[in-house]
Amino acid sequence: MQKKRHGRSERLAEKWKHNYKKHRELNRRIKEVGHDILSSPNFRSTKQHIQHGNITVNAHCLSVARYSLALSRKLGVVCSEDELIRGALLHDYFLYDWHEKDEINPHRLHGFYHPGRALGNASKEYELTPIEMEIIRKHMWPLTPVPPMCREAWIVTMADKWCSLMETLHIHKGHGATVVESEKPKQEKKEK
Ligand SMILES: [Fe+2]
Ligand SMILES: [Fe+2]
Numbered sequence: 001m002q003k004k005r006h007g008r009s010e011r012l013a014e015k016w017k018h019n020y021k022k023h024r025e026l027n028r029r030i031k032e033v034g035h036d037i038l039s040s041p042n043f044r045s046t047k048q049h050i051q052h053g054n055i056t057v058n059a060h061c062l063s064v065a066r067y068s069l070a071l072s073r074k075l076g077v078v079c080s081e082d083e084l085i086r087g088a089l090l091h092d093y094f095l096y097d098w099h100e101k102d103e104i105n106p107h108r109l110h111g112f113y114h115p116g117r118a119l120g121n122a123s124k125e126y127e128l129t130p131i132e133m134e135i136i137r138k139h140m141w142p143l144t145p146v147p148p149m150c151r152e153a154w155i156v157t158m159a160d161k162w163c164s165l166m167e168t169l170h171i172h173k174g175h176g177a178t179v180v181e182s183e184k185p186k187q188e189k190k191e192k
Helices: 002-038 041-048 057-075 081-090 110-125 130-138 151-168 186-191
Strands: 050-052
Touching: 002 057, 002 081, 041 057, 050 057, 050 151, 057 081, 057 151, 081 130, 081 151, 110 130, 130 151
Parallel strands: none
Antiparallel strands: none
């Protein structure tokens, strides 16, 4: 009995080790491909906005990039990993807090219009490829009428839905919004 229990804990430890290594490798690849995006002030500012549950937009986008990469490798889908990662990182680059409603921005139709907003913001800062544009523009399908037209966009669309569900059900947990020092509003800095 003791031996059996020992064998089980060894298998669990092995599995945990394997998953940890996989997670690290996915993160390494994301950093390699998206280092300019990850270190930009605007992308860092998404740490101040909650996406679902207590996960920030920043953590959500990283999570979608990781799941997209893992899914494409698991299914053996031939696709451009670089564009997949960069598109996933920028897919929710709308740069506002969609929970903060006011008269000018009620964000009632956020689900429908934020892909266009994200695409506009991302295009101003990065030279996007047609695949990256397709990923950002179509990731909310079927809320947006036209389905994705490339493999990369299909993968990100699926990974985004999975991550959103896990975050909404609080299965994926985060630390809530964090205020990045350099992104604090200027007014707030002056008051100090
Ligand atoms: Fe989105
Ligand atoms: Fe998303």
